[in-house]
Amino acid sequence: MAHVVAASAERTVDAPADEVYRYLADMQLQARFLPSPFYDFQVEAGGVGAGSVVRFKIDFAGGVRELRMQVTEPEPGRILVQTDTGGSGLVRTFTVTPQGEQALVSINSSFDGESGVAGFVERIIAPRRLHRVYGKELARLDAYAREQRVGH
Numbered sequence: 001m002a003h004v005v006a007a008s009a010e011r012t013v014d015a016p017a018d019e020v021y022r023y024l025a026d027m028q029l030q031a032r033f034l035p036s037p038f039y040d041f042q043v044e045a046g047g048v049g050a051g052s053v054v055r056f057k058i059d060f061a062g063g064v065r066e067l068r069m070q071v072t073e074p075e076p077g078r079i080l081v082q083t084d085t086g087g088s089g090l091v092r093t094f095t096v097t098p099q100g101e102q103a104l105v106s107i108n109s110s111f112d113g114e115s116g117v118a119g120f121v122e123r124i125i126a127p128r129r130l131h132r133v134y135g136k137e138l139a140r141l142d143a144y145a146r147e148q149r150v151g152h
Contacts, residue, residue: 006108006109006110006127007108007109007110007126007127007128007129007130007131007134008106008107008108008109008131008134009106009107009130009131009134009135009137009138010104010105010106010107010138011104011105011135011138011139011141011142012099012102012103012104012105012142013102013103013104013105013138013141013142013145014102014142014145014146014149015101015102015103015145015146015148015149016098016101016102016103017077017078017096017097017098017099017102017103018077019103019145019148020096020103020105020141020145021077021078021080021096021103023141023144023145024080024094024096024105024141025048025049025073025080026047026048027043027046027047027048027052027054027071028043028047029144030054031043031056032140032144033137033138033140033141033144034056034137034140035133035136035137035140036059036133037058037059037060037133038056038057038058038133039056039057039058039059040055040056040057041054041055041056042054042055042056044068046071049071049073049076049080050071050072050073050076051071052070052071053068053069053070053071053085054068054069054071054082055067055068055069056069060126060129065088066086067084067086067088067090068084068085068086069082069083069084069085069090069092070082070083070085077096078095078096078097079093079094079095079096080093080094080096081093081094082094084111088111089110089111090109090110090111091109091110091111092107092108092109093106093107093108093109094106094107095108105138105141107134107137107138109130109134
């Protein structure tokens, strides 16, 4: 039986929450924030917010997984969710919370992990590794937000 594996990271981003959310909702921009092990990011449908469909690959735990994510916005302007349509159970949730002229951004994810010994190892290693990866993703988002503020 598979077990749910969860991972998360959060960071304060130096831009107002509405701007940060717009960056995350724009799927072409979001591709800029994805660090390794994500690659081959493509927008299949839509492109901004709910209804968008994106595809990317992730080189993780010794194998490559191709993911096709459907985007929803349970709380537009605050929560954006990407859900894998291919059966991995991966759900990535981005939450943007205003903090004055900045925004607290969190990425939370969960997916259906392996069972047995492989699952045991995955439940130990995957959350730590994904925390680091999501930390890099949020750092790239912050860097982009800072560039935009300097450019205006």
